[in-house]
Amino acid sequence: MDKNITIKDVAKKAGVSVSTVSRAFNNYSDINAETREYILKIADELGYKPNIVAKSLSSNKNFRLGMLVEDYDLTGMLNPLVFQMLMAFKNTADKQGFETVLLSTSSDMQKTQNLKKLYTEKQLDGAFIMGLKLTDDYYKELSEFELPCVLYDIHINNPNVGCVGVDNIKGAFLAVEHLIKLGHKKIAMINGHKDAFVSFERLDGYLLALNRYGINIEQELVVNADFTDQGAAKTAEELIKKHNDITAIFCASDLMAIGAINALSNIGYSIPEDISIVGFDDLYLAQLSNPKLTTIKQDTTLIGESAANILINLISGQRIGRVVIQPELIVRESTAKSSV
Amino acid sequence: MDKNITIKDVAKKAGVSVSTVSRAFNNYSDINAETREYILKIADELGYKPNIVAKSLSSNKNFRLGMLVEDYDLTGMLNPLVFQMLMAFKNTADKQGFETVLLSTSSDMQKTQNLKKLYTEKQLDGAFIMGLKLTDDYYKELSEFELPCVLYDIHINNPNVGCVGVDNIKGAFLAVEHLIKLGHKKIAMINGHKDAFVSFERLDGYLLALNRYGINIEQELVVNADFTDQGAAKTAEELIKKHNDITAIFCASDLMAIGAINALSNIGYSIPEDISIVGFDDLYLAQLSNPKLTTIKQDTTLIGESAANILINLISGQRIGRVVIQPELIVRESTAKSSV
DNA sequence: CTGAAAGCGCTTACAG
DNA sequence: CTGAAAGCGCTTACAG
Numbered sequence: 176m177d178k179n180i181t182i183k184d185v186a187k188k189a190g191v192s193v194s195t196v197s198r199a200f201n202n203y204s205d206i207n208a209e210t211r212e213y214i215l216k217i218a219d220e221l222g223y224k225p226n227i228v229a230k231s232l233s234s235n236k237n238f239r240l241g242m243l244v245e246d247y248d249l250t251g252m253l254n255p256l257v258f259q260m261l262m263a264f265k266n267t268a269d270k271q272g273f274e275t276v277l278l279s280t281s282s283d284m285q286k287t288q289n290l291k292k293l294y295t296e297k298q299l300d301g302a303f304i305m306g307l308k309l310t311d312d313y314y315k316e317l318s319e320f321e322l323p324c325v326l327y328d329i330h331i332n333n334p335n336v337g338c339v340g341v342d343n344i345k346g347a348f349l350a351v352e353h354l355i356k357l358g359h360k361k362i363a364m365i366n367g368h369k370d371a372f373v374s375f376e377r378l379d380g381y382l383l384a385l386n387r388y389g390i391n392i393e394q395e396l397v398v399n400a401d402f403t404d405q406g407a408a409k410t411a412e413e414l415i416k417k418h419n420d421i422t423a424i425f426c427a428s429d430l431m432a433i434g435a436i437n438a439l440s441n442i443g444y445s446i447p448e449d450i451s452i453v454g455f456d457d458l459y460l461a462q463l464s465n466p467k468l469t470t471i472k473q474d475t476t477l478i479g480e481s482a483a484n485i486l487i488n489l490i491s492g493q494r495i496g497r498v499v500i501q502p503e504l505i506v507r508e509s510t511a512k513s514s515v
Numbered sequence: 516m517d518k519n520i521t522i523k524d525v526a527k528k529a530g531v532s533v534s535t536v537s538r539a540f541n542n543y544s545d546i547n548a549e550t551r552e553y554i555l556k557i558a559d560e561l562g563y564k565p566n567i568v569a570k571s572l573s574s575n576k577n578f579r580l581g582m583l584v585e586d587y588d589l590t591g592m593l594n595p596l597v598f599q600m601l602m603a604f605k606n607t608a609d610k611q612g613f614e615t616v617l618l619s620t621s622s623d624m625q626k627t628q629n630l631k632k633l634y635t636e637k638q639l640d641g642a643f644i645m646g647l648k649l650t651d652d653y654y655k656e657l658s659e660f661e662l663p664c665v666l667y668d669i670h671i672n673n674p675n676v677g678c679v680g681v682d683n684i685k686g687a688f689l690a691v692e693h694l695i696k697l698g699h700k701k702i703a704m705i706n707g708h709k710d711a712f713v714s715f716e717r718l719d720g721y722l723l724a725l726n727r728y729g730i731n732i733e734q735e736l737v738v739n740a741d742f743t744d745q746g747a748a749k750t751a752e753e754l755i756k757k758h759n760d761i762t763a764i765f766c767a768s769d770l771m772a773i774g775a776i777n778a779l780s781n782i783g784y785s786i787p788e789d790i791s792i793v794g795f796d797d798l799y800l801a802q803l804s805n806p807k808l809t810t811i812k813q814d815t816t817l818i819g820e821s822a823a824n825i826l827i828n829l830i831s832g833q834r835i836g837r838v839v840i841q842p843e844l845i846v847r848e849s850t851a852k853s854s855v
Numbered sequence: 856c857t858g859a860a861a862g863c864g865c866t867t868a869c870a871g
Numbered sequence: 872c873t874g875a876a877a878g879c880g881c882t883t884a885c886a887g
Contacts (some may be wrong), residue, residue, distance in 0.1 A: 177858060179744075179880090181879090181880055181881085182880060182881060183880080183881095190856085191857075192857065192858045192859075192883095193859095193880090193881080194857070194858060194859080194860095194882080194883080195856085195858075197881070197882060197883085198856090198857085200881095201882085205856060206856065206857085207856055207857085210856080210857085220871085224636055224666065224877090225880085225881075226572075226638070226880050226881065227638070227881095228568055228571050228572050228577075228879090228880080228881090229572055229863090229879070229880030229881040229882090230864050230880080230882075231568050231863090231881090232566075232568050232569050232572055232864065232865085232879090232880080232881070232882095233862075233863050233881040233882040233883080234863085234881075234882050234883085235863070235879075235882090237568075242617075244602070246602050254594060254595045254598045254599075255594045255595065255598075256709075257598070258595075258597070258598045259596045261586070261617065262586050264618055264620045265617050265619065266619065266621070269622055269623070274615065274616060275617060276614060276615065276616060276617075277582075277601070277602075277605050277615060277616075277617055277856095279602055279605065279606065281606070282605075282606045282609055282610075283609070295519065295564070296564055298566070298567070300567060363869090375832060404802075405802055430803075431804050434803075437805045439801070441803060441805075460800065460803070462744075463770075463773050463774075463777070463783075463800070464803075465776075465777045465780060472747075476735070480630075512881055519864090521863090521864055521865085522864095522865060523864080524862065531874085532873065532875075533865080533873045533874085533875095534864095534866080534867080534873070534875080534876095535872085535873060535874075536875060537865070537867085538866095538872090538873085541866085545872060545873090546872065546873085547872055548875085550872080550873085565864085565865075566864050566865065567865095568863090568864080568865090569863070569865040569866090569879090570864080570865055570866075571865090571879090572864080572866090572879045572880065572881085573857060573864075573865040573866040573867080573877095573878075573879050574866050574867085575866090575879070603860090625865090653871030724883075734871075801873085
């Protein structure tokens with residue numbers, strides 16, 4: 176540890192007071208430009224770095240952001256998405272002088288139960304919340320929440336909370352439109368579960384596309400499979416057996432799409448010759464499946480960055496509301512022209 | 516924020532001095548047991564939580580651990596592994612009163628260049644380092660490093676640094692032994708790259724198994740594929756074309772195994788009928804491939820927990836050295852009896 | 856535009 | 872076993 180260089184050392188060497196050094200470092204306006212330059216130069220020579228701990232204690236700001244992650248089913252394949260968002264969030268928060276701490280629903284939320292407590296206990300200025308479900312206890316808390324926070328993939332009627340996420344309706348629309356343009360008319364959808372906001376939106380996109388292109392909507396062609404590969408496998412098989420004229424399936428996640436592909440292959444269907452399949456997310460997994468998966472891409476880096484920016488703005492009092500990231504259709508090998 | 520409850524409030528209400536409250540909370544021995552109980556009770560009633568920021572400032576300890584993650588290729592499928600370790604690490608550190616901060620090589624290390632600086636800048640008591648390569652600049656620094664740290668999957672000749680990781684030699688041995696017991700004699704290996712410590716170890720395991728069972732070692736059957744699916748795809752194809760009597764391939768990662776399976780399927784080989792394939796890691800991906808992948812499991816939760824424990828021990832002055840996690844063979848569908 | 860001083864919420868020798 | 876006081880490295884009114 177060598178003995179740390181503090182603001183005092185800088186002040187002494189620069190021949191100014193501690194207050195002035197502080198002002199120089201915090202970019203205050205009421206300081207002589209030359210003095211500022213000089214102080215910064217001295218500080219640099221000394222290798223001085225402000226102590227963020229002291230800073231938060233004295234300023235009563237924390238410069239600290241939480242990233243709250245749902246970790247009940249860590250084995251799930253959502254991981255890569257979340258992880259990428261996390262890193263992007265962290266890196267952009269960093270640049271703006273904010274620390275980030277990783278928080279998990281299983282450990283941190285369970286202890287504190289409510290968000291407000293979590294903020295004070297972890298000394299958070301704000302939080303990025305991923306994987307919130309409509310059934311979570313603290314979902315209600317959010318509608319009247321007054322502390323800065325940003326939600327991923329869910330929006331809520333409260334101007335204090337920001338939201339980021341891909342445009343799920345549009346994403347689903349693109350997926351289904353792609354199938355329609357390939358000539359498919361009997362298109363099923365394997366959706367997630369009702370506790371996820373995105374399920375509703377992706378369903379809307381599906382319905383919208385069918386509607387737009389004048390295709391009849393059949394309720395029985397839409398089924399839920401809980402966002403799991405195994406659920407989707409079972410569901411896909413049942414679906415095809417009941418409706419043997421289905422030529423395409425839109426799945427609300429890549430994971431489910433893979434499950435469907437595997438299940439259908441195993442009972443003798445060729446993908447995409449017999450049945451076209453589209454996923455959602457564009458996990459790396461999509462490129463590993465055989466055939467490679469046509470899917471809708473979420474730009475996780477952009478999502479993470481936006482989340483950090485919204486949050487920091489919120490903290491400094493500027494509201495931004497909802498940021499919608501554009502999805503992108505990635506055509507690979509799991510979709511083909513309808514043969515009927 | 517309501518006005519926070521501080522140590523002062525507790526002291527006043529309990530009718531003792533601030534010092535005494537501090538002692539009660541830090542489990543010091545020189546305090547009357549009853550006083551301690553009483554103080555804790557009062558504190559609880561008040562809902563008092565020690566302010567960790569103030570604590571670190573005054574005690575000159577940080578109670579803060581870094582988790583340094585390699586994020587140059589975030590798209591890679593290693594993510595799930597790392598993420599799981601992260602969460603496990605964080606949760607166990609939490610329980611022992613340590614904060615964790617996420618650090619990345621691309622952003623944090625690049626700025627500071629060396630580890631020591633990273634520690635002082637981020638006010639770390641210790642760090643868990645994942646994804647270190649033999650070619651990294653700070654690899655050298657580690658051999659004489661004096662601050663507490665724990666490395667994942669790499670060991671170094673310095674009693675100050677701890678190491679956790681699966682027993683790679685044994686893991687590889689189990690994989691190859693499994694193939695041998697199925698009757699395979701011509702077994703190739705697709706390894707990672709030379710900058711990874713694990714590549715050497717897994718190779719050793721492979722050689723050891725062949726040796727143990729009296730199988731001839733042929734240098735040309737071992738090739739590197741950079742831990743990528745595409746590298747492995749290319750490599751597998753070349754391998755098979757040059758040596759058409761190969762009946763099994765051991766891949767040093769699941770990702771490469773999937774690449775190999777896809778490539779070989781596409782040129783007409785059946786897995787496992789023609790060629791058996793074993794991976795390493797047991798990513799969730801292994802259950803999604805078709806056929807499902809036989810592989811070696813790394814217990815990521817245990818690794819993360821151990822890392823946290825070793826690190827905290829190191830910080831309090833107790834060395835533990837190297838912790839080796841037992842790997843496990845998971846037999847699924849990608850391996851079968853040799854047909855020759 | 857700059858400085859002196861109080862204060863943020865704790866810990867820790869030092870006395871007693 | 873307990874208290875009074877100094878100090879950790881900053882920020883921020885308050886004067887000037």
